[in-house]
Amino acid sequence: xxxATIEDVADAAGVSVATVDRVLNGRAAVRPKTVERVExxxxxxxxxxxxxxxxxxxxxxxxxxxxLPEGSNAYMTxxxxxxxxxxxxxxxxxxxxxxxxxxxxxxxxxxQTLDQISxxxxxxxxxxxxxxxxxxxxxxxxxxxxxxxxxxxxVPGSRRTxxxxxxxxxxxxxxxxxxxxxxxxxxxxxxLIAGSLSLRDHVERQFGFEQVMLxxxxxxxxxxxxxxxxDWQIVxxxxxxxxxxxxxxxxxxxxxxxTRGIVAALEAAGRQRKVVYIAHELTDESxxxxxxxxxxxxxxxxxxxxxxxxxRVLMSRADRSPIVEAMERIRIDIYVRDNIx
Amino acid sequence: xxxATIEDVADAAGVSVATVDRVLNGRAAVRPKTVERVExxxxxxxxxxxxxxxxxxxxxxxxxxxxLPEGSNAYMTxxxxxxxxxxxxxxxxxxxxxxxxxxxxxxxxxxQTLDQISxxxxxxxxxxxxxxxxxxxxxxxxxxxxxxxxxxxxVPGSRRTxxxxxxxxxxxxxxxxxxxxxxxxxxxxxxLIAGSLSLRDHVERQFGFEQVMLxxxxxxxxxxxxxxxxDWQIVxxxxxxxxxxxxxxxxxxxxxxxTRGIVAALEAAGRQRKVVYIAHELTDESxxxxxxxxxxxxxxxxxxxxxxxxxRVLMSRADRSPIVEAMERIRIDIYVRDNIx
DNA sequence: AAGCTTCTGATAGACGCCTATCAGGAATTG
DNA sequence: CAATTCCTGATAGGCGTCTATCAGAAGCTT
Numbered sequence: 001x002x003x004a005t006i007e008d009v010a011d012a013a014g015v016s017v018a019t020v021d022r023v024l025n026g027r028a029a030v031r032p033k034t035v036e037r038v039e040x041x042x043x044x045x046x047x048x049x050x051x052x053x054x055x056x057x058x059x060x061x062x063x064x065x066x067x068l069p070e071g072s073n074a075y076m077t078x079x080x081x082x083x084x085x086x087x088x089x090x091x092x093x094x095x096x097x098x099x100x101x102x103x104x105x106x107x108x109x110x111x112q113t114l115d116q117i118s119x120x121x122x123x124x125x126x127x128x129x130x131x132x133x134x135x136x137x138x139x140x141x142x143x144x145x146x147x148x149x150x151x152x153x154x155v156p157g158s159r160r161t162x163x164x165x166x167x168x169x170x171x172x173x174x175x176x177x178x179x180x181x182x183x184x185x186x187x188x189x190x191x192l193i194a195g196s197l198s199l200r201d202h203v204e205r206q207f208g209f210e211q212v213m214l215x216x217x218x219x220x221x222x223x224x225x226x227x228x229x230x231d232w233q234i235v236x237x238x239x240x241x242x243x244x245x246x247x248x249x250x251x252x253x254x255x256x257x258x259t260r261g262i263v264a265a266l267e268a269a270g271r272q273r274k275v276v277y278i279a280h281e282l283t284d285e286s287x288x289x290x291x292x293x294x295x296x297x298x299x300x301x302x303x304x305x306x307x308x309x310x311x312r313v314l315m316s317r318a319d320r321s322p323i324v325e326a327m328e329r330i331r332i333d334i335y336v337r338d339n340i341x
Numbered sequence: 342x343x344x345a346t347i348e349d350v351a352d353a354a355g356v357s358v359a360t361v362d363r364v365l366n367g368r369a370a371v372r373p374k375t376v377e378r379v380e381x382x383x384x385x386x387x388x389x390x391x392x393x394x395x396x397x398x399x400x401x402x403x404x405x406x407x408x409l410p411e412g413s414n415a416y417m418t419x420x421x422x423x424x425x426x427x428x429x430x431x432x433x434x435x436x437x438x439x440x441x442x443x444x445x446x447x448x449x450x451x452x453q454t455l456d457q458i459s460x461x462x463x464x465x466x467x468x469x470x471x472x473x474x475x476x477x478x479x480x481x482x483x484x485x486x487x488x489x490x491x492x493x494x495x496v497p498g499s500r501r502t503x504x505x506x507x508x509x510x511x512x513x514x515x516x517x518x519x520x521x522x523x524x525x526x527x528x529x530x531x532x533l534i535a536g537s538l539s540l541r542d543h544v545e546r547q548f549g550f551e552q553v554m555l556x557x558x559x560x561x562x563x564x565x566x567x568x569x570x571x572d573w574q575i576v577x578x579x580x581x582x583x584x585x586x587x588x589x590x591x592x593x594x595x596x597x598x599x600t601r602g603i604v605a606a607l608e609a610a611g612r613q614r615k616v617v618y619i620a621h622e623l624t625d626e627s628x629x630x631x632x633x634x635x636x637x638x639x640x641x642x643x644x645x646x647x648x649x650x651x652x653r654v655l656m657s658r659a660d661r662s663p664i665v666e667a668m669e670r671i672r673i674d675i676y677v678r679d680n681i682x
Numbered sequence: 683a684a685g686c687t688t689c690t691g692a693t694a695g696a697c698g699c700c701t702a703t704c705a706g707g708a709a710t711t712g
Numbered sequence: 713c714a715a716t717t718c719c720t721g722a723t724a725g726g727c728g729t730c731t732a733t734c735a736g737a738a739g740c741t742t
Contacts, residue, residue: 049729050727055697360720396703
């Protein structure tokens with residue numbers, strides 16, 4: 001009752017291994033009647049090709065490329081680290097992974113980068129801007145048979161194979177629910193800071209947050225969003241202003257990066273622990289602030305998981321095997337002080 | 342600059358491939374001086390043996406066994422499903438996975454089961470009771486070279502290779518922090534229900550919960566634990582009693598299974614949504630209750646992840662490759678209504 | 683029925699490593 | 713120095729699949 005091999009299938013179907021192989025890999029024309037016989041034998045023996053042997057035989061290096069925004073955004077640094085780590089591990093399995101950085105805020109630059117790498121890789125994973133220029137480049141890549149995966153922020157409407165990241169509207173709603181519950185029975189204002197309203201993930205989070213806040217926690221006054229460009233110094237200024245303008249600010253949700261700036265602003269105003277502060281992404285900075293109580297909750301998407309998921313998706317596209325949806329769903333992690341990993 | 346092979350190493354070291362193989366797999370005695378030469382060549386070429394080729398060549402089926410408690414505990418059902426699913430997937434890679442059920446509350450029965458399977462498997466993953474009888478059987482298995490992994494609940498002091506599960510004390514603390522914050526500014530009683538105080542994970546959760554509640558939320562009165570045997574009907578009785586005895590009960594933490602019983606009791610008393618209720622494990626039942634607001638928070642450990650992690654650990658033990666700690670850390674998932682997967 | 687096209691079979695040689703065997707060289711012992 | 717014992721080299725065969733080639737069979741056309 002050992003596993004069936006191609007040879008077993010060939011015997012059962014009364015054909016040669018060559019023909020079975022032709023059917024399996026669409027190598028040449030095979031008469032429909034023969035195809036059917038082979039397929040019947042496959043079903044009968046419950047044959048599954050041995051992935052290990054197959055990849056060994058193909059002896060092919062898979063080449064993938066990750067494109068991340070340049071700059072010192074803490075979460076992107078985590079992502080980059082994860083990519084490098086996985087690159088090492090995957091080297092053992094004949095997978096080469098390159099990492100490139102590009103200006104995330106410029107659709108033109110990102111588009112050019114995508115255009116250039118065509119032909120060099122079997123697959124690309126990119127943190128992409130949702131912009132027609134980018135969409136066009138993504139589609140061009142797909143056209144040429146390169147698998148494209150969007151990371152963290154999606155580009156809907158493009159022909160990308162897959163989106164690896166969380167449901168950002170749901171993340172926003174999650175933040176709102178926790179904010180509302182943490183502030184049960186209190187009245188006051190809640191501030192909202194985003195990196196840029198041209199980043200799809202930020203907008204979606206904001207949308208989800210407002211949706212739940214307005215409908216379910218109408219006792220709280222939601223202030224209009226302010227943009228911080230994901231730069232902690234700018235964010236610090238924005239937060240400081242917010243705190244100054246609203247002495248009755250009791251909640252703060254930062255949809256983007258720049259945690260460092262907010263922590264600084266809260267401390268400068270002496271209002272840490274007095275404002276319920278919900279941030280995104282678990283970094284060294286936010287971890288620290290979570291432990292000392294300045295941040296109450298961090299909503300996270302696991303960088304390691306995202307990178308591994310992206311690689312798995314690219315791999316299965318490369319050897320035409322199906323992906324396991326359940327395994328590739330990126331979760332919205334909630335961290336409080338006590339469950340930090 | 343392709344990957345180095347054993348042959349390259351042999352050439353570089355000026356020895357034969359046979360000798361390299363002997364060094365790599367400790368197949369026979371090799372003179373220290375030669376060993377060193379080979380190892381130097383390996384470092385020099387940054388040689389890493391090709392896992393795929395190695396496993397193909399060994400041509401060995403790995404045989405693993407999962408031992409789960411019998412009965413209809415919802416979470417255990419999820420675990421069992423995950424095991425079956427992975428068993429299918431792993432079949433593609435020459436890994437056979439069996440699933441056995443046993444009485445989780447009896448150390449003797451579990452011990453016997455463990456004793457019996459010795460010799461049949463390369464590795465075992467078990468949801469085990471922390472009991473000397475069980476510990477002894479686990480150690481006996483390890484003695485005979487069978488890799489043993491504890492699942493969900495650990496057996497410290499045994500020679501098990503690894504524990505796959507969450508830090509339960511931290512989970513308890515997490516529950517307490519959320520309970521405390523959700524109940525900010527309110528006074529009243531908080532109830533605590535466990536399955537059995539002989540289950541290590543339950544005791545640890547209780548410990549963590551009490552620790553944080555007592556120190557940080559002293560405005561809330563923590564009631565003594567009650568046991569529900571993880572049976573929803575018993576749990577329902579316990580919960581009903583609790584609600585009856587304490588009209589000022591405003592929080593409830595159920596450390597074990599039996600969510601269904603608590604939901605029923607809350608509904609019967611008409612106090613759903615009036616009591617902040619925190620449960621463990623995301624099942625169909627708790628998911629429903631979370632959505633309709635009866636449950637406020639679910640703390641979860643992902644069944645699929647645990648099973649996959651256990652398999653990975655058993656596999657690396659079997660082919661003596663190291664595990665990636667970071668990848669095998671099981672997270673304490675927090676779910677509210679809005680981030681349910 | 684000859685000539686052509688389309689399918690199929692047989693087989694060899696990778697892929698990178700494991701396992702096993704045997705002979706001969708090196709080091710050790712008495 | 714001979715007799716052991718210990719190390720090492722060379723090599724064959726296998727793991728299950730892919731790729732490629734070539735000859736021959738089957739099917740179709742006219």
